[in-house]
Amino acid sequence: MNLGSTSNPAFSNYFWNDPSRSGAKMTVGGILFKSLMCILVIAALTVMIWRLYVNGTDVKWFTTGGMIGAIVISLIISVRKQWAHILVPLYTLAKGCFLGGITTYAYAKFPEIPFQAVGVTIVTFFVMLLLYQTRIVLVTKQLRSVIITAATSIFITYLISWILGFFGIKVFIWGTSWAAIAFNIIAAIFASLSLLLDFDFIERHKNKSPKYMEWLATWGLLVTIIWLYAEILRLLKKFAIRF
Numbered sequence: 001m002n003l004g005s006t007s008n009p010a011f012s013n014y015f016w017n018d019p020s021r022s023g024a025k026m027t028v029g030g031i032l033f034k035s036l037m038c039i040l041v042i043a044a045l046t047v048m049i050w051r052l053y054v055n056g057t058d059v060k061w062f063t064t065g066g067m068i069g070a071i072v073i074s075l076i077i078s079v080r081k082q083w084a085h086i087l088v089p090l091y092t093l094a095k096g097c098f099l100g101g102i103t104t105y106a107y108a109k110f111p112e113i114p115f116q117a118v119g120v121t122i123v124t125f126f127v128m129l130l131l132y133q134t135r136i137v138l139v140t141k142q143l144r145s146v147i148i149t150a151a152t153s154i155f156i157t158y159l160i161s162w163i164l165g166f167f168g169i170k171v172f173i174w175g176t177s178w179a180a181i182a183f184n185i186i187a188a189i190f191a192s193l194s195l196l197l198d199f200d201f202i203e204r205h206k207n208k209s210p211k212y213m214e215w216l217a218t219w220g221l222l223v224t225i226i227w228l229y230a231e232i233l234r235l236l237k238k239f240a241i242r243f
Contacts, residue, residue: 024211031202034218038092039225045096046103053104063101069094077219084215091219095226106233110240117233124228128195139200147197150190157183176238184235191228198224 053059073091077084103114131137161171173183198220205213 025207026205026209026211026213026217028202028206030211030214031217031221034088034214035221038088038218038222041089041092042096042099042226045093046100049097049100050104050107053108059101059104062097063105066094066097066099066101070098074219074223077216081216082212084219085212088215088219088222092222095222099226099229102230102233106237110237113236113240114233117229117236120232120236121225121229124192124232125195125225128192129199132196132199137196139196143193144197147190147193150186151194154187154190176242181235181238181242184231184238188228188231188235191224191231194224195228 049059049062052062070091073087073094077087077091080087106117107114132139137143157171157173161173164171165174173180201220202217205217
């Protein structure tokens with residue numbers, strides 16, 4: 001396994017092996033600024049969609065359209081990395097619609113849960129950053145391989161269950177059984193661990209890769225953070241329903 005690989009597709013070596021090595025370089029500050037702007041846009045879209053829901057608008061199309069749009073845009077980014085400065089903002093809008101939809105549905109039934117999910121996500125992010133910066137957890141080749149394998153398996157499971165849903169087949173992971181809760185806990189754990197790989201990759205390439213790669217790094221962080229938030233939100237909902 002190459003030391004530059006990660007469970008997050010946005011951080012694969014493919015994106016970083018650019019022949020151009022001149023000009024401004026990718027910086028951590030640039031990534032943080034772009035990531036913060038994208039997160040603020042997602043938050044604004046979530047509020048907008050909630051207001052539409054309150055006014056009687058069916059927001060399921062925002063959720064479905066946002067999810068499909070995010071997948072399509074991610075696939076395009078995978079083969080057109082030079083378009084990242086355009087595609088990542090579009091990805092942000094798509095994910096904003098998706099998160100706005102799922103957050104609205106959760107808030108309608110359990111008003112406190114979205115805020116709890118945001119809080120847990122933020123705390124988890126900084127805990128993982130602290131673990132990485134202090135080297136309490138070392139990103140080794142073995143750890144990287146485990147996280148990549150687990151994250152890929154989780155993604156495939158979600159994809160298959162989503163496809164089966166079109167045929168009226170409901171997979172257990174969407175329920176509130178203990179098995180479904182256990183799956184969500186495992187998914188949340190590996191989403192958290194994926195942050196370690198993202199931090200590691202950014203550190204390896206900061207001040208080396210071309211400036212436009214900041215958009216790709218931003219995309220990578222968004223993919224992981226949104227995955228983590230969605231898992232935590234889903235898990236809290238299941239706990240609220242069950243208990």
